[in-house]
Every structure is written in C-alpha cells, then in structure tokens.
Amino acid sequence: MVTDDIIKVENLSFSFGQQKVLNNISLNVPKGSVYGFLGPNGSGKTTTIKLLLNLLQNHENNIFLFGKEIKANREDVLKKVGSLIEGPALYHHLSGFDNLKARAIILGINNERINDILSIVGLTDAAKKKAGKYSLGMKQRLGIGLALLSDPELLILDEPTNGLDPNGIIEIRNLIKKLSIEHQKTIFISSHLLAEIERIATHVGILYQGNLSFEGKIEDLQSLAKSTLCVDTDDNLKAATILNINYEVLKDDKRLRIPYESPEQAAAINKLLIQNDISVYNLFKEKKDLESLFLDITQTV
Numbered sequence: 468m469v470t471d472d473i474i475k476v477e478n479l480s481f482s483f484g485q486q487k488v489l490n491n492i493s494l495n496v497p498k499g500s501v502y503g504f505l506g507p508n509g510s511g512k513t514t515t516i517k518l519l520l521n522l523l524q525n526h527e528n529n530i531f532l533f534g535k536e537i538k539a540n541r542e543d544v545l546k547k548v549g550s551l552i553e554g555p556a557l558y559h560h561l562s563g564f565d566n567l568k569a570r571a572i573i574l575g576i577n578n579e580r581i582n583d584i585l586s587i588v589g590l591t592d593a594a595k596k597k598a599g600k601y602s603l604g605m606k607q608r609l610g611i612g613l614a615l616l617s618d619p620e621l622l623i624l625d626e627p628t629n630g631l632d633p634n635g636i637i638e639i640r641n642l643i644k645k646l647s648i649e650h651q652k653t654i655f656i657s658s659h660l661l662a663e664i665e666r667i668a669t670h671v672g673i674l675y676q677g678n679l680s681f682e683g684k685i686e687d688l689q690s691l692a693k694s695t696l697c698v699d700t701d702d703n704l705k706a707a708t709i710l711n712i713n714y715e716v717l718k719d720d721k722r723l724r725i726p727y728e729s730p731e732q733a734a735a736i737n738k739l740l741i742q743n744d745i746s747v748y749n750l751f752k753e754k755k756d757l758e759s760l761f762l763d764i765t766q767t768v
C-alpha cells in the first residue's frame with residue numbers, strides 16, 4: 468500500500484467473545500506525528516494497540532504499518548516498532564543499566580548505545596541503582612528506554628503517564644517531545660486524559676465505546692470547540708427574557724451565554740439590552756475548552 472501514514476487501519480472491528488470492543492475503526496497516523504489516542508477507560512485503546520502489534524489475532528488484513536500489512540510482514544515491520552504496554556517488564560533486582568544490557572545482548576547492541584539511551588531518558592545518574600528502587604516515573608522511563616534500544620521509527624506507548632505524580636507526568640511529556648523533535652520518532656500514545664494529550668500531540672483520534680468519534684489534527688479539534696458570547700448584566704432574568712425572543716440563550720446559572728456568530732451579533736445584543744434599560748457589565752467571546760469538547764464528542768456518539 469502506498470501511503471505516508473506510518474500506521475494505517477481500515478475498518479477494524481474486534482470482539483472478545485460476544486462483546487464487541489472495536490466497531491469499524493480507521494486510523495491514519497502520519498510520519499513524524501505525535502498521535503494522541505484518546506478515550507475513557509474501557510473504550511478499547513489497549514485492544515487496538517495489541518492488534519497494531521499483532522498481539523491479538525485479527526482475521527482481516529486491514530492493519531498496515533509502514534505501508535505493509537502486518538500479518539504477512541510481521542518481522543520486517545515489528546522490528547521498526549518499540550512499544551510499552553501496561554507498564555514495563557523490568558528485572559527489579561538489576562540496575563537500570565543492566566536491565567538495558569539484558570535486552571541489548573539479545574539485540575546485539577553495544578554499551579555505548581545503552582549509555583545514550585540512559586541519557587535520553589534522563590536516567591544516567593540512576594544507572595547503577597536497582598530498578599526495584601526506582602520511582603514509578605523512572606520505571607516508565609526505563610521502559611521507554613528499553614523500547615528505544617533498537618532505535619525504532621515508531622514508538623507505541625499505552626497510557627505511559629498512568630499513576631504518575633505531576634513531576635513524573637512532566638518528565639514523560641518532555642521525553643516524548645524530545646523523542647519527536649530531536650529524534651524524529653513517530654509516536655502513538657494512548658491516554659484517557661485530554662489535557663495530557665493536548666500538550667504534546669500533533670494529531671488526535673478519539674475512541675468512545677469502540678467507535679472512533681474524531682480523527683484529525685489537534686488544530687482541527689480545537690477549531691471544533693464552539694465559541695459562546697458571555698453576557699453579565701444587572702438583571703439576567705429580564706435580559707434572558709428579552710434575548711430569548713431572537714436568540715438561543717444557553718442555560719447557565721451564573722451568566723447568559725449565546726452561541727457566538729459575529730462581532731455584529733455581539734454589538735446588536737449589547738444595543739438591545741441597553742435599549743431595554745439593562746446595564747451590561749461584561750460582554751465577551753469565550754471559546755469552549757477542549758475538555759468540554761472532549762466530553763461533548765464522547766457523549767454524543
């Protein structure tokens with residue numbers, strides 16, 4: 468298949484027994500992107516990731532990595548992928564360095580590369596410490612280091628910030644940015660937290676109950692967030708009654724909100740209120756934040 472997408476999935480469905488977990492989802496992950504795969508718990512993210520890595524059996528030929536169907540090209544394709552799913556498998560009695568060394572021996576990778584990896588994931592100073600004594604954030608970073616050993620083009624990370632404290636989250640976020648910008652990795656990262664993804668992703672796919680309810684650039688998602696005109700007056704009840712005649716006044720206990728259309732609409736509303744002897748304290752345009760948009764998208768499927 469000729470495609471610039473590092474991951475391409477076409478109408479993928481999957482069931483565990485009678486339970487349908489994925490319903491006809493299609494994904495397009497461009498080269499060089501940080502693709503945030505968002506969805507609430509249980510929406511099917513881990514299942515999708517396991518299918519992408521050929522860890523669950525898929526009877527269709529509809530998953531392509533690097534333009535190649537994965538089942539027919541399993542080895543060829545998967546050697547270019549590093550992944551971290553459901554927490555890293557570490558030897559707790561071994562140091563960070565030796566954990567990497569154990570994997571490096573199998574892959575035929577030298578100590579210089581191990582030291583590079585430790586530096587990339589910020590564990591140089593803790594290299595000799597036992598992994599069992601690492602914080603959760605350090606363990607996750609070591610797990611990402613293991614995934615990076617073979618210098619994969621694509622990194623697939625399943626909820627890498629799950630359970631981390633704010634510092635741990637920031638460290639992982641910075642690491643992902645670095646891997647994307649300085650090391651040109653394509654990164655597919657799942658999360659149930661929009662705020663997390665919003666800060667690092669270039670592209671977003673939103674999964675809800677096994678359906679892909681949005682896919683696009685992060686800017687496309689942001690532009691979907693509709694603006695409202697917020698109005699504060701000395702008599703909101705009276706103002707709402709007047710505005711209701713010509714406008715849709717949205718329900719809000721604190722202030723009046725009207726779907727924003729144009730600067731002229733804002734001026735007309737202002738004029739109308741003043742003509743009716745209502746003092747206008749505030750009148751401004753507010754863009755819906757992505758968090759509420761995410762809730763909208765996942766509640767209206």
Ligand SMILES: Nc1ncnc2c1ncn2[C@@H]1O[C@H](COP(=O)(O)OP(=O)(O)OP(=O)(O)O)[C@@H](O)[C@H]1O
Pocket residue numbers: 483488506507508509510511512513514515626659
């Ligand atoms: N091995 C399995 N056998 C049966 N059902 C499963 C199995 N793995 C997952 N499921 C079910 O499939 C659905 C999707 O699970 P999945 O782990 O893919 O969701 P998720 O979006 O990754 O959620 P979470 O963030 O909670 O891991 C859930 O209802 C889950 O109970």
